[in-house]
Amino acid sequence: MSNRRSAPGTQRITDEQITELVSKLQQLLPELRNHRSNKASASKVLQETCNYVRSLHKEVDDLSDRLSRLLSTVDDDGPQASIIRSLIN
Amino acid sequence: MSPPKKPTSTNPNSLKIRLAYRFLHNLNNLNTKRSILYNTPIHHRSHRVKIAAYASMASMVGSRRAWSREILRKIRTQGMLIARKKKRVDHTTTHHLHAAGSKRRTSSNDDPNPTREYVDPFGDSGQEVKLRKLVPGVERMDACGLLDETADYIKCLAAQVDVMRTLVDLYSTF
Numbered sequence: 460m461s462n463r464r465s466a467p468g469t470q471r472i473t474d475e476q477i478t479e480l481v482s483k484l485q486q487l488l489p490e491l492r493n494h495r496s497n498k499a500s501a502s503k504v505l506q507e508t509c510n511y512v513r514s515l516h517k518e519v520d521d522l523s524d525r526l527s528r529l530l531s532t533v534d535d536d537g538p539q540a541s542i543i544r545s546l547i548n
Numbered sequence: 549m550s551p552p553k554k555p556t557s558t559n560p561n562s563l564k565i566r567l568a569y570r571f572l573h574n575l576n577n578l579n580t581k582r583s584i585l586y587n588t589p590i591h592h593r594s595h596r597v598k599i600a601a602y603a604s605m606a607s608m609v610g611s612r613r614a615w616s617r618e619i620l621r622k623i624r625t626q627g628m629l630i631a632r633k634k635k636r637v638d639h640t641t642t643h644h645l646h647a648a649g650s651k652r653r654t655s656s657n658d659d660p661n662p663t664r665e666y667v668d669p670f671g672d673s674g675q676e677v678k679l680r681k682l683v684p685g686v687e688r689m690d691a692c693g694l695l696d697e698t699a700d701y702i703k704c705l706a707a708q709v710d711v712m713r714t715l716v717d718l719y720s721t722f
Contacts, residue, residue, distance in 0.1 A: 480695035487702050505675035508698060512682045515705045522712040523598035527590065529719040
């Protein structure tokens with residue numbers, strides 16, 4: 460990281476910053492959260508992050524699908540609708 | 549009727565509550581246009597719910613984050629294209645629309661592999677490239693920004709999934 464011409468406004472990235480951010484990310488990942496004592500390697504954390512984001516995207520797709528089916532069956536005057544309305548207002 | 553302004557913390561519980569309000573509000577808007585719902589095929593409906601989910605997630609964070617700005621931008625341009633398509637469908641051929649669509653796509657991907665001098669701090673550029681494709685808005689960010697944005701994105705995405713799961717449970721138990 461020597462003699463790197465940096466554009467105005469960019470900071471030099473230190474290794475400490477990276478490791479701190481990587482461990483912060485690690486805490487969010489369900490797979491790696493338990494390995495508190497052993498810090499997983501940055502490469503592993505990145506890999507798990509990619510997998511986790513992909514699985515979250517897929518869940519959103521799946522839940523959207525189910526929700527859209529369920530929404531179309533909701534009776535406007537039924538109990539669910541009034542609960543939803545009271546939550547929104 | 550919008551809920552009172554809540555403090556902008558990323559405490560997971562307050563995040564979920566704010567998300568739930570917004571998502572329900574968006575869904576309700578979707579639901580009240582019932583004629584649209586009944587006439588659209590199921591995959592369109594599912595797509596609209598998905599868009600509502602990402603829109604509520606991104607609008608809650610607003611312009612504070614690169615990922616939320618990118619999501620909102622994409623949704624807005626999609627909406628404009630759909631509106632334009634509806635206006636044009638009588639006048640132009642589909643070939644013209646496809647050409648316009650592909651032009652838009654290539655202009656947003658004009659630099660997939662930046663050849664500028666880039667120091668790879670992770671020692672694993674394969675994963676980093678994949679991550680940049682998954683998280684919106686981080687294509688040209690430095691490593692620190694990428695990690696920071698990813699952490700925030702994951703927090704909000706997980707909260708959104710939670711809210712949706714709760715809603716599905718709520719709707720399916722009656």
